[in-house]
Amino acid sequence: MSEVPEISLRAVELREVALPLVRPFRTSFGEEREKRAILVRAIGDDVEGWGECVASEEPRYSEEWLDGAWMALERWIAPSVLGGEVKRPGHVVERVRWIRGHRMAKAAIEAAVLDGWLRKAGVSLSDHLSGVRDRIACGVSVGIAPTVEEMLEEIRGYLAKGYRRIKMKIEPGRDLGVVRAVRGALPDTPLSVDANGAYTPADTPLFEALDELELMMIEQPLDVEDLMDHAGLQARLNTPICLDESIRSASDALAAIRLGACRIINIKPGRVGGILEAKRVHDVALGSNVPVWIGGMLETGVGRAANLALAAMPGVTLPGDTSASDRYFSEDLTEPFVLSADGTMAVPVGPGIGVEPLQGRLEACTVRASLIKP
Numbered sequence: 023m024s025e026v027p028e029i030s031l032r033a034v035e036l037r038e039v040a041l042p043l044v045r046p047f048r049t050s051f052g053e054e055r056e057k058r059a060i061l062v063r064a065i066g067d068d069v070e071g072w073g074e075c076v077a078s079e080e081p082r083y084s085e086e087w088l089d090g091a092w093m094a095l096e097r098w099i100a101p102s103v104l105g106g107e108v109k110r111p112g113h114v115v116e117r118v119r120w121i122r123g124h125r126m127a128k129a130a131i132e133a134a135v136l137d138g139w140l141r142k143a144g145v146s147l148s149d150h151l152s153g154v155r156d157r158i159a160c161g162v163s164v165g166i167a168p169t170v171e172e173m174l175e176e177i178r179g180y181l182a183k184g185y186r187r188i189k190m191k192i193e194p195g196r197d198l199g200v201v202r203a204v205r206g207a208l209p210d211t212p213l214s215v216d217a218n219g220a221y222t223p224a225d226t227p228l229f230e231a232l233d234e235l236e237l238m239m240i241e242q243p244l245d246v247e248d249l250m251d252h253a254g255l256q257a258r259l260n261t262p263i264c265l266d267e268s269i270r271s272a273s274d275a276l277a278a279i280r281l282g283a284c285r286i287i288n289i290k291p292g293r294v295g296g297i298l299e300a301k302r303v304h305d306v307a308l309g310s311n312v313p314v315w316i317g318g319m320l321e322t323g324v325g326r327a328a329n330l331a332l333a334a335m336p337g338v339t340l341p342g343d344t345s346a347s348d349r350y351f352s353e354d355l356t357e358p359f360v361l362s363a364d365g366t367m368a369v370p371v372g373p374g375i376g377v378e379p380l381q382g383r384l385e386a387c388t389v390r391a392s393l394i395k396p
């Protein structure tokens with residue numbers, strides 16, 4: 023960036039939004055029927071920026087949950103950010119460093135300040151992250167369905183739209199049989215599975231059986247804390263293990279790679295505490311020739327736009343859970359993101375994340391709001 027702009031942050035607005043999902047999303051953690059998210063608006067003197075907090079309603083995916091993130095933002099994070107000068111996005115990280123954890127909440131405010139700062143500079147997030155592509159390949163994540171037939175019907179619908187990879191959620195009892203049936207019906211489709219940490223090393227024979235099914239990857243088979251066990255399992259499998267929940271920072275990524283705990287990494291900015299840390303995870307992986315892809319947390323258009331910009335980075339060589347708006351919502355909060363028939367989506371080119379919530383939609387979806395001033 024030739025000229026470094028500065029912003030002067032005046033206030034932070036939080037909004038909780040609720041949007042019905044087009045179909046329930048079931049994982050090994052449970053089922054979601056509605057998307058609830060906290061949107062953060064960074065209000066500067068002459069510019070505004072938006073970020074989305076991906077904490078779910080219940081602390082199942084990680085320790086964070088929506089109401090806890092709201093409290094952390096309101097009580098600690100926003101006041102810390104507003105308590106001193108924030109002129110650049112890097113200042114946000116410095117100001118909240120004393121607060122332990124709460125990565126998803128911190129990431130949302132960093133994203134909002136980064137968006138405002140880039141809007142002022144007239145630079146897109148993708149350019150800021152040294153993105154190398156203007157369209158990205160998209161995959162789709164398929165929740166656990168009551169029957170194989172229903173799962174296959176949903177998968178065929180996504181393939182007809184052009185999605186380039188299908189990720190199936192698995193849980194104990196709904197795993198090998200379903201995956202075998204889908205692989206049998208779709209021998210050439212790029213398939214992966216995601217266990218969200220639902221298994222233990224005692225399930226190694228199950229993974230050895232899945233290893234025969236030519237999957238692109240097995241995502242987060244074991245517990246979030248078990249890097250050593252993942253290394254032991256990876257040594258027994260040809261299929262790459264992809265880590266998601268276990269990678270909470272660039273330093274976790276380095277440790278996992280050095281231990282041989284994974285051969286692929288899923289990057290989610292919320293999980294690692296921000297877009298800037300997500301870029302560091304990418305850089306660590308690229309330096310070790312470990313492919314990465316951008317995950318998804320059922321984001322509205324605000325979070326999705328940032329994910330698409332991240333997906334333009336050079337090391338993101340696998341299709342992500344960066345699906346089109348209509349996979350989640352009949353009406354998004356922003357102008358919808360649309361999949362092309364070739365299974366790609368355009369990276370936003372406007373300044374910052376390149377999109378904003380539509381005012382009417384935002385008002386209609388808001389369930390609570392809070393304005394935090396210094």
Ligand code: NPG
Nearest residue numbers: 078083163317318319320321343345
């Ligand atoms: O397409 O945004 C999407 C969803 C992708 O499967 C997906 N996300 O474990 O990665 C995951 C899962 C998830 C969703 C986790 C919501 C937590 C909350």
